Amino acid sequence: MTNHSIQQRLEDTAPLFSIEFFPPKSEKSAEQLLRTAETLRAYSPDFASITYGAGGSTRSRTLKYARSLSEDYGYNVMPHLTCVGHSRDELKGIISEFKEAGLSQIMALRGDPPKGETNFTPHPDGLSYANELVSLIDEVYPECVLGVAGYPEKHPEAQSLELDLLNLRRKVDAGADFVTTQLFFDNRKYFAFVDNCIRAGIAVPVLPGLMSIASRDQAIRFCEMCGTSIPAELDALLLAAGDDKEAVEAVGIEWSYMQARELLEKGAPGIHLYIMNRAEPAIALMDKLQAAGFYK
Numbered sequence: 001m002t003n004h005s006i007q008q009r010l011e012d013t014a015p016l017f018s019i020e021f022f023p024p025k026s027e028k029s030a031e032q033l034l035r036t037a038e039t040l041r042a043y044s045p046d047f048a049s050i051t052y053g054a055g056g057s058t059r060s061r062t063l064k065y066a067r068s069l070s071e072d073y074g075y076n077v078m079p080h081l082t083c084v085g086h087s088r089d090e091l092k093g094i095i096s097e098f099k100e101a102g103l104s105q106i107m108a109l110r111g112d113p114p115k116g117e118t119n120f121t122p123h124p125d126g127l128s129y130a131n132e133l134v135s136l137i138d139e140v141y142p143e144c145v146l147g148v149a150g151y152p153e154k155h156p157e158a159q160s161l162e163l164d165l166l167n168l169r170r171k172v173d174a175g176a177d178f179v180t181t182q183l184f185f186d187n188r189k190y191f192a193f194v195d196n197c198i199r200a201g202i203a204v205p206v207l208p209g210l211m212s213i214a215s216r217d218q219a220i221r222f223c224e225m226c227g228t229s230i231p232a233e234l235d236a237l238l239l240a241a242g243d244d245k246e247a248v249e250a251v252g253i254e255w256s257y258m259q260a261r262e263l264l265e266k267g268a269p270g271i272h273l274y275i276m277n278r279a280e281p282a283i284a285l286m287d288k289l290q291a292a293g294f295y296k
C-alpha cells in the first residue's frame with residue numbers, strides 16, 4: 001500500500017489513484033465493504049476516503065471503518081466530516097478522535113440537509129459553510145491535510161458558477177490542500193472548471209471524481225441530486241443497453257475508461273473513484289488503465 005502523503009502524491013508526475021467508501025449499515029454490506037477493501041489493495045490506492053452521513057448519523061461508523069481500513073487493511077484513510085447537526089464543540093471532539101486514531105487527512109464538507117429537509121440549517125452553535133469547518137480543523141489539528149469538494153457543474157444551491165468559485169476560494173484560503181470534484185461524465189466540464197479555478201486564484205490540485213454507471217435509473221437519480229449532466233451520447237448508449245445489467249455495466253466501465261484516459265493524458269493529477277463499496281467496476285477500469293500504461 002502506498003504511504004506517501006496525499007499532497008506529495010498529487011504533486012508527483014505519476015498519477016494518483018483513490019477510492020471512496022461509505023460506512024455500511026448492515027452486516028451484509030459491512031462484509032461487502034471489507035471484501036472490496038481486501039480486493040482493491042492489489043491496486044495500491046494512494047488513499048481511501050470514507051463518507052460521513054447526514055445529521056452525524058454515521059459518526060461512530062465512519063470512525064470505526066476508517067480505523068479498520070487503516071489498521072486492518074493498511075489504507076491511507078481520509079474520513080469525511082460534515083457540519084450537519086453538530087455544534088462547534090462536537091466537531092472539535094470528532095476532529096480530535098480522528099487525530100487520536102492517527103488519521104492525518106480529512107475531507108471537510110458542509111453536508112447536505114438531513115432526509116426530508118430541503119434547506120441546510122446550521123446547528124445553533126455550529127457552522128454554516130465548509131470554509132468554516134476548514135478553519136476549525138486547521139485550529140484543532142493544524143498538521144492535518146485537508147480536502148474540500150468542488151463542483152465542475154456548479155453546486156446546486158449556488159446562484160452562479162462564478163459565486164461558487166469564490167466560495168471554493170474561501171475554502172482554499174482557509175487552508176484546504178486539494179479539491180476533489182463532484183462526479184461528472186463530461187470531461188469538458190472538468191477542464192473548464194480547472195481553468196476557471198486557476199483564473200479565480202485557486203492554486204491547489206483538483207482531483208477528478210469519477211463513477212462507473214451500473215444502472216441508468218440510479219445514475220439519473222444521483223445526477224439530479226448533485227446537478228451533474230449526463231451527455232446525450234452516454235445516455236443513448238445506456239438506453240441501447242436497456243435492461244441488460246451486464247451491458248449497462250460495460251457501457252459504464254468503457255465510459256469511465258474513456259474519461260480517465262483523457263483526464264490523465266491532459267494532466268489531471270489522478271482519479272478518485274466513487275465505487276459505492278463495489279470492487280468490480282474499479283477492477284475493470286484499473287486493469288484497462290494499467291494495460292494502457294497509466295498505472296503500474
Ligand SMILES: Cc1cc2nc3c(=O)[nH]c(=O)nc-3n(C[C@H](O)[C@H](O)[C@H](O)COP(=O)(O)OP(=O)(O)OC[C@H]3O[C@@H](n4cnc5c(N)ncnc54)[C@H](O)[C@@H]3O)c2cc1C
Nearest residue numbers: 051052080109110111112129130149155157158164167182
Ligand atoms: C468529494 C465530495 C465528497 C462528499 N462527501 C460527502 C459526505 O461524506 N457526506 C455528505 O453528507 N455529503 C458529502 N458530499 C456532498 C456535500 O456535502 C454537498 O454537496 C453539500 O450540499 C455541500 O457541501 P460543501 O462542502 O461543498 O459545502 P460548501 O462549500 O459550504 O458550499 C455549500 C453552498 O454554499 C455556498 N457557499 C459556500 N461557502 C459560502 C460562504 N462562506 N458564504 C456564502 N455561500 C457559501 C456554495 O457556493 C454552495 O452553493 C460530498 C461531495 C463531494 C463533491
